[in-house]
Amino acid sequence: MPSNVSYGQKASWGLTLAAWGGLLFLHVPILIIFLYTLTPDETTYTFPLPGITFKWFGVALQRTDLWRALTLSLRVAAVATVAALVLGTLAAAAVYRSQFFGREAVSFLLVLPIALPGIVTGIALRTSIGALDIPFSYWTIVVGHATFCVVVVYNNVLARFRRMQGSQIEASMDLGANAFQTFRYVVFPNIATALLAGGMLAFALSFDEVIVTTFTAGQQTTLPIWIFSQLTRPRDRPVTNVVALFVMLITFLPIFFAQKITAQSADTEGGSK
Amino acid sequence: MTGQTQSAIRFENVSKYFGNVKAVDQANLEIRDGEFFSLLGPSGSGKTTCLRMIAGFEVPSSGHIYLYGQDVSNLPPYERDVNTVFQDYALFPHMSVGDNIAYGLMVKGVPKPERMKRVDEMLELVQLTGYAARKPSQLSGGQRQRVALARALINHPKVLLLDEPLGALDLKLRQQMQVELKAIQKRVGITFIFVTHDQEEALTMSDRIAVFNEGKIVQVGTPAEIYEHPATAFVAGFVGTSNLVSGEVAKRITGREIRFSIRPEKIHLGTMDTNIEADSYSADGVVRDVIYLGLYTRYLVELNGGGDLVVVEQNLKTTSMDVLKVKGQAVRLHWKKEHIREVGGS
Numbered sequence: 001m002p003s004n005v006s007y008g009q010k011a012s013w014g015l016t017l018a019a020w021g022g023l024l025f026l027h028v029p030i031l032i033i034f035l036y037t038l039t040p041d042e043t044t045y046t047f048p049l050p051g052i053t054f055k056w057f058g059v060a061l062q063r064t065d066l067w068r069a070l071t072l073s074l075r076v077a078a079v080a081t082v083a084a085l086v087l088g089t090l091a092a093a094a095v096y097r098s099q100f101f102g103r104e105a106v107s108f109l110l111v112l113p114i115a116l117p118g119i120v121t122g123i124a125l126r127t128s129i130g131a132l133d134i135p136f137s138y139w140t141i142v143v144g145h146a147t148f149c150v151v152v153v154y155n156n157v158l159a160r161f162r163r164m165q166g167s168q169i170e171a172s173m174d175l176g177a178n179a180f181q182t183f184r185y186v187v188f189p190n191i192a193t194a195l196l197a198g199g200m201l202a203f204a205l206s207f208d209e210v211i212v213t214t215f216t217a218g219q220q221t222t223l224p225i226w227i228f229s230q231l232t233r234p235r236d237r238p239v240t241n242v243v244a245l246f247v248m249l250i251t252f253l254p255i256f257f258a259q260k261i262t263a264q265s266a267d268t269e270g271g272s273k
Numbered sequence: 274m275t276g277q278t279q280s281a282i283r284f285e286n287v288s289k290y291f292g293n294v295k296a297v298d299q300a301n302l303e304i305r306d307g308e309f310f311s312l313l314g315p316s317g318s319g320k321t322t323c324l325r326m327i328a329g330f331e332v333p334s335s336g337h338i339y340l341y342g343q344d345v346s347n348l349p350p351y352e353r354d355v356n357t358v359f360q361d362y363a364l365f366p367h368m369s370v371g372d373n374i375a376y377g378l379m380v381k382g383v384p385k386p387e388r389m390k391r392v393d394e395m396l397e398l399v400q401l402t403g404y405a406a407r408k409p410s411q412l413s414g415g416q417r418q419r420v421a422l423a424r425a426l427i428n429h430p431k432v433l434l435l436d437e438p439l440g441a442l443d444l445k446l447r448q449q450m451q452v453e454l455k456a457i458q459k460r461v462g463i464t465f466i467f468v469t470h471d472q473e474e475a476l477t478m479s480d481r482i483a484v485f486n487e488g489k490i491v492q493v494g495t496p497a498e499i500y501e502h503p504a505t506a507f508v509a510g511f512v513g514t515s516n517l518v519s520g521e522v523a524k525r526i527t528g529r530e531i532r533f534s535i536r537p538e539k540i541h542l543g544t545m546d547t548n549i550e551a552d553s554y555s556a557d558g559v560v561r562d563v564i565y566l567g568l569y570t571r572y573l574v575e576l577n578g579g580g581d582l583v584v585v586e587q588n589l590k591t592t593s594m595d596v597l598k599v600k601g602q603a604v605r606l607h608w609k610k611e612h613i614r615e616v617g618g619s
């Protein structure tokens with residue numbers, strides 16, 4: 001199936017240049033990080049590199065504080081994503097299926113956390129956690145992350161519900177399927193790719209979140225916060241770069257696949273018209 | 274199946290409200306086993322709501338619905354032996370044609386070999402043999418329609434509901450499907466309940482028809498009964514030919530360049546000396562044809578200067594002899610301005 005049918009004229013060279021300029025601007029810093037994971041000189045960014053070494057990868061492997069931060073981040077992201085998948089889907093289903101009073105308001109309130117600056121969400125959460133006398137812990141971080149992860153899943157799933165022909169659910173029940181079978185055979189396949197895409201995006205968002213985390217983490221250190229704290233230690237710079245590279249891979253791959261999945265399903269749905 | 278008198282569906286004082294809207298108002302109805310039964314009426318008259326209550330998607334606000342003697346008013350859709358062909362087909366886009374058709378059997382736990390055999394039978398019934406592996410998106414509108422029909426029939430329901438199933442098809446395909454639907458119904462012997470707003474479709478396809486107006490069932494009968502003995506002026510007008518006036522004729526009557534429809538029962542037949550009020554339109558002509566329908570009479574009036582209008586009048590004190598004498602006479606037709614409905618096109 002041809003996915004990208006070209007239309008219009010070829011882009012002018014000016015536009016092409018601007019596009020490449022934009023790409024360079026976005027990606028050169030990332031290349032620099034990659035480059036300086038290989039430098040033998042630990043404190044300064046000199047160019048060209050004085051030499052090439054892979055020793056920082058080894059050093060990074062041995063840092064237990066780093067490993068603790070990484071596991072914490074992965075655990076938080078995993079649980080926040082699962083919570084987001086369940087809550088986000090339920091919320092989307094409720095908003096889509098029913099016509100209850102205040103539906104629009106609920107929808108707006110759900111999306112608000114992602115529109116609000118993280119710093120506001122952070123302060124709000126910290127104040128409530130403090131007011132309720134809840135000790136800061138792993139779970140407070142998860143709750144903080146869930147606020148924006150739920151939104152991502154909710155948005156994806158709701159958009160899919162809206163594209164789905166509503167009478168399919170009635171047709172399923174009409175043919176003898178109960179609610180559970182209808183979800184399994186009709187609703188789930190319709191929203192599966194939206195769940196996958198939303199889940200991956202949520203995971204990536206949670207994994208590198210700093211602002212909300214600083215307000216809800218207490219003494220715990222997630223990976224991004226660990227990296228942030230490294231900035232004050234110039235001697236560890238190459239190690240930090242190694243970790244940054246790692247974070248990039250972990251967040252980039254899910255986002256990349258999420259994009260691919262949604263683009264594909266948009267194609268097939270478009271093709272059916 | 275004919276000769277059997279058990280009712281497939283029975284409505285007992287069924288009403289349905291949506292907030293303040295009375296979608297169905299005190300409906301009483303009996304549909305016989307094996308019938309091709311049509312619900313006919315203008316848009317918004319409550320046909321779909323009746324169908325959805327039979328299917329179980331809506332619960333009656335009051336009254337009872339019986340399916341072969343069993344009160345099903347409050348049963349969920351999956352516990353009724355009734356299947357539906359949806360207006361938009363509602364096929365499952367992620368499943369092949371074969372899996373779509375087999376769905377009803379699959380959720381009931383029928384083993385796969387049996388399912389495949391029955392799917393093949395159904396594909397043959399709707400003339401789509403060899404299409405099982407396709408996706409719905411690879412089919413034409415008419416073919417999707419057939420898949421929806423096969424999917425609804427595979428469970429051998431006691432009653433099949435069809436909500437304007439031909440509405441989305443073009444005229445030629447529509448007429449072909451009308452013939453085919455009728456043939457399939459004869460073959461499977463299942464009671465069909467067919468919703469349509471097209472009186473011609475209802476008259477040609479149905480064993481019996483219920484005519485709806487504003488949530489009420491105004492008449493139930495065979496096509497001939499309804500056509501020849503309309504119970505109300507509304508039925509006479511709705512089932513008779515409606516008037517569409519355009520071009521020169523419309524301009525002469527209204528003084529404007531419009532196209533409008535006027536219902537036959539809204540037009541009054543007057544003598545040539547009738548005074549026309551300011552709130553009315555009028556047109557003079559000669560009565561060309563008179564059809565006596567018992568309580569009502571249908572007149573065909575040829576207008577002076579071209580065009581004709583159908584008029585329906587109640588027979589108050591007149592006998593068939595009186596109305597037949599009108600034929601050939603000059604008449605002045607008049608109707609309230611508010612009764613015309615402007616329609617698009619020119």
Ligand SMILES: Nc1ncnc2c1ncn2[C@@H]1O[C@H](COP(=O)(O)OP(=O)(O)O)[C@@H](O)[C@H]1O
Binds near residue numbers: 317321323
């Ligand atoms: N879900 C609903 N909510 C509110 N009003 C409805 C709903 N379904 C139908 N109605 C109203 O009930 C009336 C009958 O509708 P319907 O049964 O769809 O008519 P028809 O099928 O004859 O066009 C209409 O006035 C319609 O607006």
Ligand SMILES: [Mg+2]
Binds near residue numbers: 321
């Ligand atoms: Mg309808």
